Amino acid sequence: MKIAVIGAGTMGNGIAHTFAQSGYSVNLVDISQDSLDRGMNTISKNLDRMVAKEKISAIEKQETLDAITTYTNLEEGVQHADLVVEAATENVDLKLKIFESLNKATKEDCILATNTSSISITQIAAVTDRSDKVIGMHFMNPVPIMKLVEIIRGYNTSDETTSTIMELSKKLSKAPVEVNDYPGFVANRILMPMINEAIETLYNGVAGVYEIDTVMKLGMAHPMGPLQLADFIGLDVCLSILEVMHDGFKNPKYAPCPLLVNMVRAGKFGVKSGEGFYDYTEHRKAEKVAAMFS
Template identity: 75%
Template sequence: MKNIAVIGAGTMGNGIAHTFAQFDYKVHLIDVSDAALKKGLATITKNLDRMVAKEKITEVEKTATLMNITSFTEISEGVKNVDLVIEAATENAVLKSKIFKELDEVCDAETILATNTSSISITQIAAVTKRPEKVIGMHFMNPVPIMKLVEIIRGYNTTDEVMQFTVELSKKIGKTPVEVNDYPGFVANRILMPMINESIETLYNSVAGVAEIDTVMKLGMAHPMGPLQLADFIGLDVCLSILNVMYDGFKNPKYAPCPLLVNMVMAGKLGVKSGEGFYDYTDSRKAEKVAQMFNS
C-alpha cells in the first residue's frame, strides 16, 4: 500500500497528510473548500520549514514530502486508486455518516475506510456502509507529525485482518498504535475530557482563576500544558462535542458539559482558532507561542 486519501484539510487532516507524505506515501488531500486546501498545504509547508530549521529533516526531504501530496475538491476524484481513506472531518456524527456513505459508493471494493473520530462509535459510522468489516478507527493525536500515539478502534464488524493491517501501517509511519474497544470517547478522551470539564467547573465555581488552575496542573502533575490552555488548543467546540457524545452514549451525568463551556462555545469563544478562549490570542504572537510550546 502506497496510496492514501485524507478527507479534510484542517488541523488533523493536514497533519495526517503531512505524516504519511513524509514517509513516502502518495497522499490525496481532499476538502470541499479550495481555500481550506491552500491553508492546509501552507500549514504543512510551515511545519516542514520548522523541522528543517531544527535539523530534523533536510530541504530535499521537505521538497519530497510536498511532492507526495496532491489536493482535490471532489471526493470521487480524490479516492481513485487509493488503498486507504482516512476521514478527518469535523467531529459530527451526521457529517461523518454522510461522508462514509459516499465513500462506500465511490471507493473500490477493497479500500479500507478509516475515521479519525475521537469519540463517535466506529460501529455507528460503519453501519451506513456495505463494508462494515473494512471500517476502522484511527484516532491520531494533535499535532500529528509529532505525537506518537494512534488509538486503533475496532468496530463490531471490523475484521482481524483490517485491524492487524492498520496496526502495522501505523508502525510504518513511526507511530505507536494502541488497540482499544468501541465505546464513546475510547480511552484518550474518556479520561482527558472529564479532566478538562472538571477544570472548567473549578473555574466556574470560582475555586481559582485560569492561570492558577493551569499552573497547579503543570507544576503539580507535570503536565506540559494546563487543561484550560489545552482546551483552547483543541478547540472548545470540539471539547463540547466530545463531551456530548459521551454524555449521550453513557447517560451518565459526570460527562455533562459545564454550563460555562456551553456558553463560551455559543458566544464563539473557541480558543486559539477564534482568537479567544480561556486565554486571549488576538495577538498573533501569543497564538504562535502556544503552538511552539505544544510543538517543542
C-alpha cells in the same frame, strides 16, 4: 499504498503531512480550495521548522510536499485509494454522509478509517456495506509530533483490517494502541471529564484559570494545564465530545459544564478563534504552534 485524507483542517493536514513524510503518496481532499491552500501552507511552514532544526533536509521537505496532491472532488480524490482517513469536523451527521459517499466512490477492498475522537465506529460502519473494513484511527494533535494513535475496532471490524492499520501506524513511527468501540474510547473518556472538571472548578469560583493550570502542571507534572489544553483542542470540539459521551453513557458525570456551553455559544473556541480561557493574538498563536515543533 495510496492514501487519501478527507479534510484539510488541523488534523487532516497533519495526517497528510505524516503519511507523505513517511514516503506515501497522499491525496488531500476538501470541498474548499481555500481550506486546501491553508492546509498546504501549514504543512510547508511546519516542514520549514523541521528543516531549521535540522530534523529533515530541504530536499526531504520538497519530497514531502510533492507527495501530496489536492482535490476538491471527493470521488476523484479517493477512487484509487487503498486507505481513506476521514478527518472532517466532529459531527456525526457529516461523518455518516461522508462514509456513505466513500462507500460508493472507493474500491471494494479500500479500508475506510475515521479520525473521530468520540463517535461510534460501529455507527459509522453501518452506513457502508464493508463494516469489516471500517476502523478508527485517532491521531493526536499535532499529528507530526505526537506518537499515539488510538486504533478503534468497531463491532464488525476484522482482525485483518486491524492488523493492517496497526502495522501501518508503526511504519509512520507512531505507537498504535488497540481499543474497543465505546464513547470517548480511552483517551477522551479519561481526558474530557478532567477538562470538564477543571472548567467546573473555574465556574464555581474555586480558583482562576492560571491557578488551575499551574496546579496541574506543577503538581501533577502535566506538560499543559487542562484549560490551556482545552483551548488548544478547541472548546467546540471538547463540547462535542462531552455531548457524545453524555448521550452514549446517559451519565450526568459527562454533562458539559454550563460555562463551556456558553463560551462555545459566544464563539470562544480557544486558539483557533483567538480567545478561549486565554487570549491569543496572531503573534502568540504562531509562537504556540512553533513551540509544539521545537
